[in-house]
Amino acid sequence: MLLNQTNTKDLSYKAIFSDIDGTLLNSRHQVPPDTGREIIRLEGLGVPFVLVSARMPDAMLPIKEEIGISSPMICYSGALVVGENGEYLYSCQVDLSEALKIKAMLKKDHPMISCNTYGGSKWVVDDDQSSWIKREETITGLKASVGKIECEFKKEQGIHKFLLMGNEDEILSVENRLKQEYPHLSAARSNACYLEVMNGAVMKSKGVEFLCNYYGISMDQVLAFGDGHNDIDMLKAVKASYAMGNAPIEVRESAAWVTLDNDHEGLLAALKECFGFD
Numbered sequence: 001m002l003l004n005q006t007n008t009k010d011l012s013y014k015a016i017f018s019d020i021d022g023t024l025l026n027s028r029h030q031v032p033p034d035t036g037r038e039i040i041r042l043e044g045l046g047v048p049f050v051l052v053s054a055r056m057p058d059a060m061l062p063i064k065e066e067i068g069i070s071s072p073m074i075c076y077s078g079a080l081v082v083g084e085n086g087e088y089l090y091s092c093q094v095d096l097s098e099a100l101k102i103k104a105m106l107k108k109d110h111p112m113i114s115c116n117t118y119g120g121s122k123w124v125v126d127d128d129q130s131s132w133i134k135r136e137e138t139i140t141g142l143k144a145s146v147g148k149i150e151c152e153f154k155k156e157q158g159i160h161k162f163l164l165m166g167n168e169d170e171i172l173s174v175e176n177r178l179k180q181e182y183p184h185l186s187a188a189r190s191n192a193c194y195l196e197v198m199n200g201a202v203m204k205s206k207g208v209e210f211l212c213n214y215y216g217i218s219m220d221q222v223l224a225f226g227d228g229h230n231d232i233d234m235l236k237a238v239k240a241s242y243a244m245g246n247a248p249i250e251v252r253e254s255a256a257w258v259t260l261d262n263d264h265e266g267l268l269a270a271l272k273e274c275f276g277f278d
Contacts, residue, residue, distance in 0.1 A: 013047060013274060014221040017074070017208050017234065018267060020053040020063060022227035023244050026263050029139075035268040036067045042275065043069055050074060050211060052204050054161075054190060054230060057082050058121050059140040072214070074207035076118065077230050079160040079198050081207050090210050092199045093119070093158030094185065100150055102162065102182070102197070110174055116163040117149045124152045132165040162197040171195050188230060196230075204230060205237035223274060225259075225267055227251060242270045 016039075018024050026032060039049045048071040051060050057075045064073065072089065073082045081090040099117070106113050114132035117124045125133050125144045133144050145152070153159055164174060175195050178187040184200045204226075212219050220239040226232075227244040228251065235241040235255040243252040245261035252258050260266035 012221060013223050013240065014217040015211070015215060015223075016042065016047060016049045016271075017052050017211075017222060017224045017238075018049065019204075019226040019228065019231050019234075020051055020055065020060065022246060022262055023225050023231075024051070024063070024262075024267055026265075031063065031067055032265050032268065035265055035271075038268055038271050039067055039069060042271065043071070047275075048072075048215070050208075052207060052224075052226075052231075052234065053077070054196060055140070056118050056121065056123060056142075056160075057086075058123075059142055062141065072211060074204065074211070076160045076198065077196070077202055078204045078207035079202045080120070081210055088120070089214065090207070091160070092202050092206075093156070093160055094162075094197070094199050096150070096153050096157045096159065098182070098185075099153075099159045099162070102178070103149060106164070106174070110166070110170060112166055112170060113174060114165040116144070116165070117153070117159050118161040118163065119153050119156055119159040122152055124149055136163075136165070160198065162195075164195040164197065165193060168192045190228065190230065204234035208234055208237060223270075225270065226255075227262065240274070242266070 024031060043049055049069050050071045051064060052074040053060055054077045060073050060075060070084050072084055075082055079092045083089045106115050114130050123144045124147045128144045128146050137143060171193055175187050178197060186198045186200045186202055189195050219237060222238050224234050224238045224241040226235055227247040232251055232254045241255040242257050242259045243255035244266050245258060259270040
């Protein structure tokens with residue numbers, strides 16, 4: 001049952017922004033067929049469905065293609081917005097010089113941390129035989145490249161994200177250190193063993209705002225869905241937001257409404273309610 005505070009059917013929604021993992025995808029990492037069909041039906045009515053994720057573009061594209069949508073994507077939690085044809089519409093990076101300092105600090109003081117460096121469609125690691133890397137390759141269906149970031153990102157002179165993997169205690173230690181030494185950067189755990197480090201200006205809501213301007217619509221004319229802590233700013237930024245039933249309490253409290261969990265097609269239930277479909 002949806003926990004509504006108002007009747008949403010009389011509002012006009014011009015776009016939908018949705019997180020992927022734990023929101024669009026069920027716990028088997030699948031897009032439920034009925035949900036996919038509803039998304040396609042809405043796109044046919046002129047309502048774009050925009051994927052919003054901490055993932056890199058190449059890890060989002062197969063989901064976009066599976067559903068059959070053509071909308072832009074908000075990648076790296078808002079650090080990169082990719083257009084319908086794969087063009088970069090917006091980019092917010094960590095300067096390469098600063099990234100190299102952080103990488104050197106990790107190698108010297110936290111050698112057990114597995115460091116993943118992302119920029120555009122590149123995923124660069126020091127050791128692709130690491131169990132952490134192997135696990136991430138299995139989850140994303142992508143292959144990491146071994147290389148030196150000073151060479152791999154020389155042309156771009158920046159990166160979109162570090163993803164640091166390690167045991168919970170060490171990840172917490174690195175998080176605290178980065179927040180003290182680099183307060184202008186964003187350092188946040190996506191789970192107990194994963195720490196994402198990006199430009200401090202990066203927020204999912206900034207990506208949503210950029211595309212609202214791109215489409216010429218208001219933030220009050222869109223729907224947003226999410227389940228994680230990195231979705232909170234997006235859920236708060238729009239008038240009509242849904243947290244998934246599987247979301248932590250603080251995420252649910254940040255949204256206008258709460259829908260069913262991702263294993264009971266909560267996104268589909270909300271879409272049906274908002275657009276009045278049977």
